[in-house]
Amino acid sequence: MIYFDxxxxxxLDGRVLEAMSPFLTSFYCNPSSLYRHGRLARSAVDTARxxxxxxxxxxxxxxxxxxxxxxxxxxxxxxxxxxxKLAVAATEHPSISEPAKRLGRQGHGLAVIxxxxxxxxTEDALxxxxxxxxxxxxxxxxxxxTGVIQDVAxxxxxxxxxxxIVHTDAVxxxxxxxxxxxxLNVHLLSLSSHKIYGPKGCGALVFDKSVxxxxxxxxxxxxxxxxxxxxxxxxxxxFGKAAELAKAGLAESGQRLLALRNLLEARLAEIPGxxxxxxxxxxxxxxxxxxxxxxxxEMLLMKLDKKNIAVSSGxxxxxxxxxxxxxxxxxxxxxxxxxxxxxxxLGQSSTEAEISQFITVLxxxxxxx
Amino acid sequence: MTDIYxxxxxxxxxxxxxxxxxxxxxxxxxxNPSSIHKFADGVAKxxxxxxxxxxxxxxxxxxxxxxxxxxxxxxxxxxxxxxxxAQPNKKEIxxxxxxxxxxxxxxxxxxxxxxxxxxxxxxxxxxxxLEAYKKLLSDQVAxxxxxxxxxxTGTLFPVVxxxxxxxxxxxMFHTDAVxxxxxxxxMLQDTKIDMLSLSGHKLHAPKGIGVxxxxxxxxxxxxxxGGHQERGRRAGTENxxxxxxxxxxxxxxxxxxxxxxxxxxAMRDRLERGITEQIPHCFxxxxxxxxxxxxxDIAFEYIEGEAILMLLNKAGIAASSGxxxxxxxxxxxxxxxxxxxxxxxxHGTIRFSFSRxxxxxxxxxxxxxxxxxxxxxxxxSPYWEGDGPVASPExxxxxxYA
Numbered sequence: 027m028i029y030f031d032x033x034x035x036x037x038l039d040g041r042v043l044e045a046m047s048p049f050l051t052s053f054y055c056n057p058s059s060l061y062r063h064g065r066l067a068r069s070a071v072d073t074a075r076x077x078x079x080x081x082x083x084x085x086x087x088x089x090x091x092x093x094x095x096x097x098x099x100x101x102x103x104x105x106x107x108x109x110x111k112l113a114v115a116a117t118e119h120p121s122i123s124e125p126a127k128r129l130g131r132q133g134h135g136l137a138v139i140x141x142x143x144x145x146x147x148t149e150d151a152l153x154x155x156x157x158x159x160x161x162x163x164x165x166x167x168x169x170x171x172t173g174v175i176q177d178v179a180x181x182x183x184x185x186x187x188x189x190x191i192v193h194t195d196a197v198x199x200x201x202x203x204x205x206x207x208x209x210l211n212v213h214l215l216s217l218s219s220h221k222i223y224g225p226k227g228c229g230a231l232v233f234d235k236s237v238x239x240x241x242x243x244x245x246x247x248x249x250x251x252x253x254x255x256x257x258x259x260x261x262x263x264x265f266g267k268a269a270e271l272a273k274a275g276l277a278e279s280g281q282r283l284l285a286l287r288n289l290l291e292a293r294l295a296e297i298p299g300x301x302x303x304x305x306x307x308x309x310x311x312x313x314x315x316x317x318x319x320x321x322x323x324e325m326l327l328m329k330l331d332k333k334n335i336a337v338s339s340g341x342x343x344x345x346x347x348x349x350x351x352x353x354x355x356x357x358x359x360x361x362x363x364x365x366x367x368x369x370x371x372l373g374q375s376s377t378e379a380e381i382s383q384f385i386t387v388l389x390x391x392x393x394x395x
Numbered sequence: 396m397t398d399i400y401x402x403x404x405x406x407x408x409x410x411x412x413x414x415x416x417x418x419x420x421x422x423x424x425x426x427n428p429s430s431i432h433k434f435a436d437g438v439a440k441x442x443x444x445x446x447x448x449x450x451x452x453x454x455x456x457x458x459x460x461x462x463x464x465x466x467x468x469x470x471x472x473x474x475x476x477x478x479x480x481a482q483p484n485k486k487e488i489x490x491x492x493x494x495x496x497x498x499x500x501x502x503x504x505x506x507x508x509x510x511x512x513x514x515x516x517x518x519x520x521x522x523x524x525l526e527a528y529k530k531l532l533s534d535q536v537a538x539x540x541x542x543x544x545x546x547x548t549g550t551l552f553p554v555v556x557x558x559x560x561x562x563x564x565x566x567m568f569h570t571d572a573v574x575x576x577x578x579x580x581x582m583l584q585d586t587k588i589d590m591l592s593l594s595g596h597k598l599h600a601p602k603g604i605g606v607x608x609x610x611x612x613x614x615x616x617x618x619x620x621g622g623h624q625e626r627g628r629r630a631g632t633e634n635x636x637x638x639x640x641x642x643x644x645x646x647x648x649x650x651x652x653x654x655x656x657x658x659x660x661a662m663r664d665r666l667e668r669g670i671t672e673q674i675p676h677c678f679x680x681x682x683x684x685x686x687x688x689x690x691x692d693i694a695f696e697y698i699e700g701e702a703i704l705m706l707l708n709k710a711g712i713a714a715s716s717g718x719x720x721x722x723x724x725x726x727x728x729x730x731x732x733x734x735x736x737x738x739x740x741x742h743g744t745i746r747f748s749f750s751r752x753x754x755x756x757x758x759x760x761x762x763x764x765x766x767x768x769x770x771x772x773x774x775x776s777p778y779w780e781g782d783g784p785v786a787s788p789e790x791x792x793x794x795x796y797a
Contacts, residue, residue, distance in 0.1 A: 027434070059715065100630075121622055245471065254496075255466040324431070336433075338432075
């Protein structure tokens with residue numbers, strides 16, 4: 027089995043499971059309970075908060091634990107003032123773009139910020155954005171399909187100065203490239219645990235105290251009254267451990283993955299007509315998305331699947347649709363080529379041997395077709 | 396872990412059999428169930444199986460009526476916000492004064508937005524007046540939200556009957572059944588309940604997983620958007636391991652439901668009898684004849700619950716002085732105030748909540764410790780002198796509370 031779909035989800039790191047296990051069966055107390063073991067659960071949650079904060083170069087007090095990246099993105103959008111205008115990049119994940127469209131239909135002004143062929147915000151779009159005068163802007167840090175990294179820090183300061191609330195979805199960037207909440211200069215940042223070898227069902231919204239958050243889930247007052255519900259202690263502990271491991275291994279894994287990706291791209295270039303999307307742009311070291319003329323991406327995906335190779339044709343959250351990828355469409359890729367797209371996302375377990383094997387299989391399938 | 400854990404209404408230990416079914420979904424079957432490669436197939440099957448296990452426990456008609464959420468609180472928020480968004484012209488909500496903070500806080504927030512909240516009072520035994528309830532039902536009401544079992548006293552509300560009354564009046568009915576599921580039998584398909592919340596960590600599944608039951612045909616608006624998961628009703632990558640764990644926990648709960656209502660109940664009854672027989676000036680709160688089998692809430696007059704807990708903690712016994720979500724506050728719990736328990740007793744209430752992991756031996760250990768704890772604290776109490784309370788305790792010491 028070759029798993030090249032780490033942007034969809036990652037396996038749990040064995041060390042993460044080890045950190046979590048005691049909190050499932052032994053130290054299972056409710057962190058809001060006052061007795062000894064309740065306090066122990068509380069302190070484990072506090073430690074995890076420090077670990078996640080360290081990965082993002084921020085303070086523990088700025089972390090709100092959520093049930094995942096989608097909830098974090100939804101919660102970020104809930105800070106939009108009543109009737110306020112919002113702008114989101116054309117390449118956002120559905121957990122931003124879909125609720126944004128809905129807010130647009132409900133009478134909030136909505137602008138979609140155009141991108142160029144490399145998936146980067148265009149000067150023209152930025153000028154239009156100034157004229158639109160939004161109160162909230164969301165631009166993802168690294169794209170889930172293409173891996174393109176947006177220079178959010180370059181724009182965020184100026185937007186802030188205009189009183190705009192700035193959010194970035196860093197779900198794909200965190201753990202793959204260095205992410206500093208401070209240097210990005212945004213108000214809000216979303217994160218997901220299961221993209222960094224932590225458990226599913228856990229994520230975080232990092233927030234700047236100057237932004238009034240409207241909680242989505244109210245009740246017991248947990249997470250500074252911004253996200254109620256008994257803390258998911260074991261998963262939070264696992265998320266913390268995963269963040270710690272990601273931070274410790276960041277430089278080394280970044281170099282290793284980039285070397286593997288360079289190899290992969292060099293080998294992909296052997297296939298005539300193959301296009302790597304946004305190849306010249308700054309991208310995540312683990313991600314490559316390509317298209318092949320006259321090929322149906324989903325068919326190819328299924329053929330690869332039969333050969334025990336797991337890849338993706340785009341975002342797992344949008345799988346099952348027959349529409350071409352909105353990300354590629356926004357980058358000006360024609361519908362035929364966009365529908366041929368495959369995304370490969372490498373991870374800890376990926377090896378040179380897997381890449382060679384993949385290329386051999388791919389060449390066989392493409393020639394056959 | 397604390398040697399004797401009698402706080403199972405706060406949270407429960409994850410059953411080892413539950414952990415065992417979860418582990419493969421962490422390490423091997425870790426695919427994103429939305430992916431279309433076969434690596435995700437096993438994951439999708441695991442989720443489907445779990446949905447059926449939940450379905451069997453709550454007795455609903457279709458497994459598609461099960462929506463997995465991140466917790467009971469999310470289920471509660473989703474249910475109420477869905478009802479008001481789906482029926483924007485209805486501006487009233489009926490609930491009770493003794494709901495969990497998850498419901499009460501949300502209702503307070505909605506009150507500020509202009510909603511009229513009818514909070515039904517309870518009598519001294521924690522019971523509702525159904526005649527008063529009938530009068531509140533009207534076409535202005537967006538939703539009735541009434542808990543199935545109270546987290547502090549274990550008192551059961553007649554939600555099946557109340558749902559029928561709501562249904563007859565054309566009003567949507569939600570129940571927070573976080574404490575009831577797995578402790579008492581239920582068959583939702585024979586009721587008119589439209590929505591029900593349950594929480595994994597109250598029934599030996601992990602924290603961070605819950606369910607909203609949504610009767611087929613009930614109008615609905617999602618809380619979390621931006622992904623087609625859970626048939627578009629709850630976006631976000633499925634928390635596979637926890638979902639599979641919850642399924643197993645539901646299967647085990649169903650297997651043990653008779654045990655819960657015989658053996659667990661017997662432990663509770665023995666503790667309750669032992670304490671009330673041995674210790675003067677204490678009484679059980681709530682509806683003694685209509686309660687969860689695992690819960691007893693005992694008011695010890697003239698002393699502080701928090702102090703009792705601390706001494707119990709030293710003896711290796713974990714219990715609670717109210718909802719864990721309101722712990723840390725020195726106010727008597729809203730449930731005790733709603734039942735009009737005098738403050739000299741309301742401050743001294745302790746909830747003992749059992750699970751199938753407890754034993755009769757543990758009950759006997761607690762019974763050995765409890766009289767000494769209470770006697771020690773009463774010696775320090777301004778309401779207590781020698782062998783009994785002072786002549787007029789209400790006058791002896793009057794603290795003021797914010």
